[in-house]
Amino acid sequence: MAMRVLTADEMRAIERDAMERGLATGRELMERAGRGAVRTIGAHWPDLEPGGARRAVVLCGPGNNGGDGFVVARHLHALGWRCDLYAMEGAGGADAAAMRAAWEPLGLVHRLGPGDRPSLEGAALIVDALFGTGLSRPVELAAIALLREAARADGGPRVVALDMPSGRCADSGRRIGPDAAEANLTLAFHAPKRGHYLGDAPDACGALRVVDIGLPDAGAGLPLIDAPRWETISKRGGHKYRHGHAVILGGASGKGGAARMAAQAALRIGAGLVTLVVPPEAIVENAARLDAVMLHAAGDAHALRGFLSDARLNAVGLGPGLGRGAATRAWVEAVLDGPRAAVLDADALTAFEDRPEALFDLLRPGDVLTPHDGEFARLFPDLALELSGEAATGPAASRIDAARAAARRAGAVILLKGPDSIVAAPDGRAALHAAVYGRAVPWLATAGAGDTLTGMITGLVARGLGGFEAVSAAVWLHVEAARRAGPGLIAEDIASALPGLFRDLAAARQ
Numbered sequence: 001m002a003m004r005v006l007t008a009d010e011m012r013a014i015e016r017d018a019m020e021r022g023l024a025t026g027r028e029l030m031e032r033a034g035r036g037a038v039r040t041i042g043a044h045w046p047d048l049e050p051g052g053a054r055r056a057v058v059l060c061g062p063g064n065n066g067g068d069g070f071v072v073a074r075h076l077h078a079l080g081w082r083c084d085l086y087a088m089e090g091a092g093g094a095d096a097a098a099m100r101a102a103w104e105p106l107g108l109v110h111r112l113g114p115g116d117r118p119s120l121e122g123a124a125l126i127v128d129a130l131f132g133t134g135l136s137r138p139v140e141l142a143a144i145a146l147l148r149e150a151a152r153a154d155g156g157p158r159v160v161a162l163d164m165p166s167g168r169c170a171d172s173g174r175r176i177g178p179d180a181a182e183a184n185l186t187l188a189f190h191a192p193k194r195g196h197y198l199g200d201a202p203d204a205c206g207a208l209r210v211v212d213i214g215l216p217d218a219g220a221g222l223p224l225i226d227a228p229r230w231e232t233i234s235k236r237g238g239h240k241y242r243h244g245h246a247v248i249l250g251g252a253s254g255k256g257g258a259a260r261m262a263a264q265a266a267l268r269i270g271a272g273l274v275t276l277v278v279p280p281e282a283i284v285e286n287a288a289r290l291d292a293v294m295l296h297a298a299g300d301a302h303a304l305r306g307f308l309s310d311a312r313l314n315a316v317g318l319g320p321g322l323g324r325g326a327a328t329r330a331w332v333e334a335v336l337d338g339p340r341a342a343v344l345d346a347d348a349l350t351a352f353e354d355r356p357e358a359l360f361d362l363l364r365p366g367d368v369l370t371p372h373d374g375e376f377a378r379l380f381p382d383l384a385l386e387l388s389g390e391a392a393t394g395p396a397a398s399r400i401d402a403a404r405a406a407a408r409r410a411g412a413v414i415l416l417k418g419p420d421s422i423v424a425a426p427d428g429r430a431a432l433h434a435a436v437y438g439r440a441v442p443w444l445a446t447a448g449a450g451d452t453l454t455g456m457i458t459g460l461v462a463r464g465l466g467g468f469e470a471v472s473a474a475v476w477l478h479v480e481a482a483r484r485a486g487p488g489l490i491a492e493d494i495a496s497a498l499p500g501l502f503r504d505l506a507a508a509r510q
């Protein structure tokens with residue numbers, strides 16, 4: 001089953017359900033969280049394990065995250081650590097109070113006030129147990145800057161955050177207010193939260209590990225996109241016409257590279273045939289550069305409509321290298337007026353920035369839009385605005401909320417691209433693809449990578465996958481191919497890496 005990411009509300013519901021069913025008390029869960037955290041810290045940093053005269057500074061907040069901190073301190077103490085506890089004043093619940101009481105015979109608890117910066121002298125570890133899923137407003141503590149500086153420094157104490165780096169929203173990954181902590185290791189209790197994967201939060205989290213606290217997997221949350229099932233992308237015999245005919249539209253002479261890369265990617269992902277349709281004057285250039293991809297000339301939208309009336313064509317991808325003018329709008333209208341599913345990217349989106357509703361009126365539920373953040377902001381300025389800057393209260397609106405709202409409004413599948421890509425369908429389905437932590441591919445930020453992805457999605461739609469399924473498969477394969485190619489990658493390498501990737505996926509299945 002796909003790994004799932006939770007909101008704070010979903011996490012609370014899982015805890016509540018387990019408690020109501022008598023599976024565990026809140027205190028038992030807190031004990032498991034703290035004990036599991038210490039075990040995971042030891043596994044992640046084995047050089048810290050032997051204990052000895054190590055010093056840890058533990059910062060505890062007023063809620064249950066702070067309660068976890070007292071449990072961590074007690075278990076570190078049992079391993080021979082000297083722990084200095086700093087706790088905020090506050091209401092706190094009964095469980096957190098009980099964990100504080102269990103710590104108190106073992107050592108002092110200093111009061112942590114807004115301006116306090118605890119000494120880190122001789123410390124090997126700092127535990128951020130200030131705020132987790134309950135963060136509701138900006139944090140005003142000098143200790144936050146201390147955590148951030150320590151996480152960024154080389155050679156100082158290592159920072160471990162319990163559940164979230166304090167000041168980051170568990171639902172959106174955004175900072176609540178201007179100040180948020182950073183960590184070298186973040187420990188998510190029971191399951192990762194959405195906020196661990198979104199925006200710049202992965203940088204703030206450092207590494208991410210999940211700590212099992214013995215709660216059942218209720219299947220709640222948003223799926224994290226994993227490898228597509230081999231059956232969905234493999235070919236089981238049949239001639240080329242059985243595997244779909246993808247069409248990519250290309251632009252003027254001299255600007256054809258983007259569409260050519262999309263066309264080649266559509267072929268590599270397994271479309272039986274791919275035709276690149278270009279203005280007549282661009283035929284010579286493209287004929288000199290393409291062999292397996294077929295070419296067709298269309299001088300205007302009328303000619304395009306005529307070509308697309310061929311019932312054997314299955315899907316059309318357009319946008320890369322088309323230009324932003326009225327001609328592109330006319331091509332988009334011609335495509336959306338016909339029966340083929342469309343994948344719209346780049347200039348096909350930007351051409352409608354003045355009147356996005358005109359585009360939305362034409363879209364059908366199986367069509368796909370693949371905006372990056374800039375293109376998204378042009379089509380959905382109000383949704384993008386909600387995501388800009390820091391949030392004032394938690395939980396804050398997230399890229400997932402924005403992509404879902406955009407899919408509903410557009411009436412089509414949306415792929416909001418980034419290291420954290422969101423796919424959302426107008427029927428409410430959504431999934432997250434995370435190219436962060438161990439799957440980070442910073443070298444994928446290169447010219448043509450998006451055009452290649454457009455081609456891969458178009459190819460899969462031509463082969464018969466629905467828009468949502470095609471995007472989910474393509475986005476994973478795209479990153480995996482880029483990981484194979486490695487640093488130094490140029491966009492052409494992505495499609496070239498697909499055969500090796502397919503070979504390994506097929507082998508893994510046997």
Ligand SMILES: NC(=O)C1=CN([C@@H]2O[C@H](COP(=O)(O)OP(=O)(O)OC[C@H]3O[C@@H](n4cnc5c(N)ncnc54)[C@H](OP(=O)(O)O)[C@@H]3O)[C@@H](O)[C@H]2O)[C@@H](O)CC1
Nearest residue numbers: 026029030033063064065131132133134136137138139163
């Ligand atoms: N329940 C369980 O059994 C388990 C829970 N677990 C742990 O509990 C964590 C969630 O605990 P939580 O719900 O108590 O929230 P938490 O993040 O500690 O903060 C809430 C407190 O902070 C306060 N507050 C908020 N923002 C503030 C600010 N800016 N500045 C100052 N105060 C602020 C807020 O006050 P309020 O907003 O109500 O005024 C409230 O008092 C979760 O992340 C995990 O670590 C695990 O042990 C597994 C078992």
Ligand SMILES: [K+]
Nearest residue numbers: 128131162164
């Ligand atoms: K924390």
